[in-house]
Amino acid sequence: MSDQAQNNNSLIVSASPHIRDIESIPRIMWTVVFALIPAGIAGVFTFGYYALYVILLSSITAVTTEAFILSFRKMPVMKTIKDGSALVTGILLAYTLPPSVPWYVPVVGSFFAISIVKHTFGGLGNNIWNPALAARAFLQIAYPAIINSDWRILKHPGVNKVVQNIVSVDSEGKLVDAITKATPLAKEAGAETYRLMQLLMGNIPGCIGETSTIALLLGGMYLIYRRYVNWFVPLCYIGSVFLLVLVLPPRVAVPWANNPTYHVFAGGLVLGAFFMATDMVTAPLTRKGLIIFALGCGVLTVLIRFYSGYPEGVCYSILLMNSATPLIDRYTKPKLYGTRKKKD
Amino acid sequence: MNFDKSILKTFTGGVHPDEDGKSLTRDQKDISALLPRTVYIFMSQHIGAPAKPLVNKGDVVKKGQMIGESQGFVSAHVHASVSGKVVDVTPWPHPVTGTKSTAVIIESDGSDAWFEGCNVEDDIDAVPPEEIKRRIQLAGIVGLGGATFPTHIKLTPPKDKVIDTVVMNGAECEPFLTCDYRMMLDKPQEIIQGLKLVMKCIGCKNAHIGVEANKEDAYTLFRNMLSNEPQIKIDLMEVKYPQGAEHQIIKALLNREFKPTQLPLEVGAIVVNVGTVLAVYEAVKYKRPLIQRIVTITGNGVEKPQNFMVRLGTPIKQLLEEAKVVPNVNKIIFGGPMMGIAQVNIDAAVTVKGTGGVLVLKDAQRWESHACIRCGRCIDSCPYGLNPSELSIMSEAKEFDMALNNDVMECKECGCCSYICPAKRPIVHLIKFTKGELAKRKAKV
Numbered sequence: 071m072s073d074q075a076q077n078n079n080s081l082i083v084s085a086s087p088h089i090r091d092i093e094s095i096p097r098i099m100w101t102v103v104f105a106l107i108p109a110g111i112a113g114v115f116t117f118g119y120y121a122l123y124v125i126l127l128s129s130i131t132a133v134t135t136e137a138f139i140l141s142f143r144k145m146p147v148m149k150t151i152k153d154g155s156a157l158v159t160g161i162l163l164a165y166t167l168p169p170s171v172p173w174y175v176p177v178v179g180s181f182f183a184i185s186i187v188k189h190t191f192g193g194l195g196n197n198i199w200n201p202a203l204a205a206r207a208f209l210q211i212a213y214p215a216i217i218n219s220d221w222r223i224l225k226h227p228g229v230n231k232v233v234q235n236i237v238s239v240d241s242e243g244k245l246v247d248a249i250t251k252a253t254p255l256a257k258e259a260g261a262e263t264y265r266l267m268q269l270l271m272g273n274i275p276g277c278i279g280e281t282s283t284i285a286l287l288l289g290g291m292y293l294i295y296r297r298y299v300n301w302f303v304p305l306c307y308i309g310s311v312f313l314l315v316l317v318l319p320p321r322v323a324v325p326w327a328n329n330p331t332y333h334v335f336a337g338g339l340v341l342g343a344f345f346m347a348t349d350m351v352t353a354p355l356t357r358k359g360l361i362i363f364a365l366g367c368g369v370l371t372v373l374i375r376f377y378s379g380y381p382e383g384v385c386y387s388i389l390l391m392n393s394a395t396p397l398i399d400r401y402t403k404p405k406l407y408g409t410r411k412k413k414d
Numbered sequence: 415m416n417f418d419k420s421i422l423k424t425f426t427g428g429v430h431p432d433e434d435g436k437s438l439t440r441d442q443k444d445i446s447a448l449l450p451r452t453v454y455i456f457m458s459q460h461i462g463a464p465a466k467p468l469v470n471k472g473d474v475v476k477k478g479q480m481i482g483e484s485q486g487f488v489s490a491h492v493h494a495s496v497s498g499k500v501v502d503v504t505p506w507p508h509p510v511t512g513t514k515s516t517a518v519i520i521e522s523d524g525s526d527a528w529f530e531g532c533n534v535e536d537d538i539d540a541v542p543p544e545e546i547k548r549r550i551q552l553a554g555i556v557g558l559g560g561a562t563f564p565t566h567i568k569l570t571p572p573k574d575k576v577i578d579t580v581v582m583n584g585a586e587c588e589p590f591l592t593c594d595y596r597m598m599l600d601k602p603q604e605i606i607q608g609l610k611l612v613m614k615c616i617g618c619k620n621a622h623i624g625v626e627a628n629k630e631d632a633y634t635l636f637r638n639m640l641s642n643e644p645q646i647k648i649d650l651m652e653v654k655y656p657q658g659a660e661h662q663i664i665k666a667l668l669n670r671e672f673k674p675t676q677l678p679l680e681v682g683a684i685v686v687n688v689g690t691v692l693a694v695y696e697a698v699k700y701k702r703p704l705i706q707r708i709v710t711i712t713g714n715g716v717e718k719p720q721n722f723m724v725r726l727g728t729p730i731k732q733l734l735e736e737a738k739v740v741p742n743v744n745k746i747i748f749g750g751p752m753m754g755i756a757q758v759n760i761d762a763a764v765t766v767k768g769t770g771g772v773l774v775l776k777d778a779q780r781w782e783s784h785a786c787i788r789c790g791r792c793i794d795s796c797p798y799g800l801n802p803s804e805l806s807i808m809s810e811a812k813e814f815d816m817a818l819n820n821d822v823m824e825c826k827e828c829g830c831c832s833y834i835c836p837a838k839r840p841i842v843h844l845i846k847f848t849k850g851e852l853a854k855r856k857a858k859v
Contacts, residue, residue, distance in 0.1 A: 081744060081760065083756045084745075084843075085756075085832075085840055086752060086754055086755065086832075087753070087829035088751040090779075090781055090832070091431075091834050091836070094837075094838065095787060098836055194784070194785045195787045195788060350788050350790070354790075355801065355803065356793055357790075404793050404796070404799045405799050406674070406798065406799045406800065407661065407673065407674055408661070409799075
């Protein structure tokens, strides 16, 4: 339905209000893209140009899929492509992938994210789960070896060749293959523990966009400054992880099992807390709802990390809380003015 | 600004339009517009039943003569704004409702002579409360903030309600409009007298004036004048839309809350606009009916934005010429940009009692609307605690019952949600559509 009509005097006749805020969906989405750039640079710096290749593949597939499905659904293609939402999904998916994935993994993942997770539910604004995270969960099931293990023991010959050229140099000038090591959160024997400084800078094994806490904070803080991210969402999420790690008994004894700073900086928590739990579409509407959502994400992340077979829990915790979003919305409805309890 | 921001009173929610456009006209003392040659005076210039025309084609009328008699309880009289001859009594396109409505068309004879009994000075201290109310009613005064609720009804609260405070609204939170501000600067004495008349009329001891912080000089002026009158308080309020709406100004000044569909008298207050108070003063002191008001003609579509003293029923075209309208204007709005009404037919548009401003824009934008991305900004901005996002989606899905259960009828259409929406969704428009459909259905039953 349109609220605008034009008469022959060429006067625009539209419903009030006649001025609008400067914020728009393209502005929000492109700012998120901008805020993701530092983490991308850090990822490429740590893992080499192949990481950039994965990011580009994922982004291009996401945007192409979006365009294809929009035209298939007879919706305006350019208007929606230009808003940048598909690009955000593509970049975020790449950031959650190990840097050594074969080319078809980001392609399949992005296609799944846009087509199944986003458009089968109605496209922008209607998806239940964060498309990037749901696609990552899908890839974890579809290619368990690649997602779970191959980022420490490379088996794929095609990729291995590329990896040969992208090895990074450590502080002593020695060539190390950064991506053939386990996630810092791995609890198996032989897993390494990293220093705080390494965790902050990001020269540790991990997924492309999650390792450099400093780069992520840079982008995340900018989004908070621009008010696209409610500061209390990352605070509640990371804060609840921090506290629970201190008090819960770990299942496997590793040196950092009850070390909260290690848990906060080592995995995908910062990426998830700033860029994924704050996804407007899949998170609750009200402030109260967002706080419940963020706390739930924190609790689930720690439970999964401590008591499940997976070393990492950010992806599934956010997806589970995404599923709970309609329920949270229902119980945190804004209260009609004048029906609130009076303060006497 | 040289005050401490923390003293500013306000409410929860609302929006801050960055460019409020008030600087265009805030320093312009009002000037009288040219006497119109023809005026088109609607019988319906207020909320409630339209007045009944008392004159016929060919009748000679004088300025201030009653030409429309109030019908029913909620209604108001209408008066001739010029002297001259009635050339027709006919349906005419109404600038606010958009439909045709009965208007008395008067051709001015240029003499501008007052009707007998009008414009005579009186000693206001001697006027008893009942007589104040009678004169307000006779003068056809309605709320001049824009809602146009008949003032004498507002001053007749039900017997079981005690009104302890008269709130005078000097917020003028709509961007671009400065007519209230000019009145406060130019006629403070009269406004205070008028406010006292309102207080006396309903036997209320206290009054509270709220002024937005962007009108600090008006605030200072009033505060100094009221330094010996402890019963009339005045406060600065945060510059935030809709600070001047009844619920928000009462929350800010008195910290009382009531449901959107309830009236301020539920919490023992009435709210009167600065312009209304001035009209009350004129009606009681000089027996002048409401036949003119200040109208801000502004926007980038006029070269000389101005505050004009305008006779009711003056064609907008005349005012636009006086303000030097530029070519290729593409939007003309009656009222402010947040709640004003875009005009279709500018040749027919005339001022009515509720017209505080005409906003003329030459590069008005059209917004392409996107899907809702559930950002929640509309919820944060809604001053009435509604969920505009969901209500707009329900409207699109024609789920009117669901909308009814989610308090759609409590929406005051202030426009904060549409303003703030990054997807540029026409939320208020969709909500109005739902309300219209629900009203239609109710009428059928």
